[in-house]
Amino acid sequence: MILYLLVTVTVVALATLVKKQTNAPSHVFVGHSGKQITRQQMLNGAVLSAVAVILFGVAACRLNVGNDYAKYVEFMHLVVSDAYVPTEAGFNWLVRILYGISGFENYLLVFAFFALATIVIFLGAIYKQSTNFIFTFFLFMAFAYYFQAFSTVRYYLAVALAIYSIPYVLRREWVKFLMIILLGATFHKSLLVVIPLYFLASLNWKKWTVLPVALVCVSFFFFQEFYLRVLVFLYPTYENTEYLDGGTSFINILRCAAVLVLSLRYYRQTVKDDPRNRFYFYCNAGALILYTCCSFIPVISRIGYYLTVTHIFFLPALTDGIRNDKLKRLFTWGIMAAGILYFAMYMLRAGEDGVRILPYQTFLFHDMPPILSDVN
16 A cells, blocks of 8 residues: 555655646747746646556566456457457457467456556546646546556546547537547446437526426436346347446445535536536536436446546646635545545555555566466
8 A cells, every 4th residue: 555655645746846827938949849838837747657567567567466357367368369258349459469469368468458547548548638747637536546447447447538539529529539439348338328428418408497307307216227228239248137227335325425515506606617627527527427316237437437537637627617726625635635535544454355456566576476376
C-alpha cells in the first residue's frame, strides 16, 4: 500500500505543475516544424510524460496483481491454442501479434501494452477536456480509476476510449465518435452501450420529458424479465452465470445523488446554457437511474462507469462556475475530502477478492510463478 500511496502523491504533486494557458504567452519558441510552443507547454509535456512513465512503470511491472490477472493469462493461452475464449476479436488478435513478436507466451508484454494504451488515452482525454487539470487528475486518482485498471484491463481501455470520444459527441462528429467506439468494442463490447447513452446525454431535454422518463424508470421494476432477455440476447456469455444475480452500488448511488444535488443548486449558473456541462449532468442523472432502478442488470457498474467517469470533468466544471469565492473553496475542499475518503476506503479493501491489487508483486525481484496453475 505504501507504494500506491507514494505513487499517488508523487503524480498528483507533479500534476500541479501543469497549466493550460488561456492568456497570451510571454515566452514563445519556434520548433523545427515552424510550430510555436511556449515554455509552459514544454513543461506540460515534460510533466505529463513523467506522470505517464511512473504510472506505466507500476502497472507494467506488476505480476499476478489484479482480480482477474490469472484468468487473463489463461485466456491468452487459449487464444494462441486456437481454443474457444469469450474475449473479443481485437483482444485475441493483439495477443496473437504480441505473442508472435515475442516468440513465446509473453503475457507481461500484453499487460504492459494495455497499461500504456489506457494511461496515455486517459491522460490525453483529461488534458484536452478538463477545465481544471489538477482537480480532474486528482479525482482520476482519488476515484481509483488507475488502480482499478489493474483488473479487467480490456474494460478500462474501453472506459478510456469512452471519455476520449466525448468531444466528438459534443461537436456532433458522429462518424469519428462511432469509429472510436467500434474500435474499442473489439476489445470490450460493453462499450457499445455508450452509443445510445451518450447520444441521449447530448440532447437538450425539455421539462415535459420528465414524465416519459419516469414511466420508463417505473417499467424497469415491472418488466425485469423482458429487459433481462434482451440483455442476454445481446450478451449471451452472461446466460446461466452468477452475473445474472444483479446487484447495485450504494456508494455510487450516494455519489451520483450528491453530484445531482450540487448540480441542481447551480444549474442555471453552470449547467443550463453550457452543452458540455449539460452532457455531464445527464450522464450523472442516467447513472443514478441505472443504479437505483436497474439493479437486476448484469454487472450494472460496467454500464454505470461509462457515465460516472464524467464526474472527473463535471465536478471541477461545477466548482469553477460558482461565483461566491467562499462557497467555491468550501465545495472544492469538500469534494477533495470526499475523494480522499473514497480512495482510503478503496485501499482498505484492496487485498480482498474482487479487487486483489494488494500485495503488489513485480517480476523484477523474484522468479515468475506458474500463473496458469493458479487458475486451475
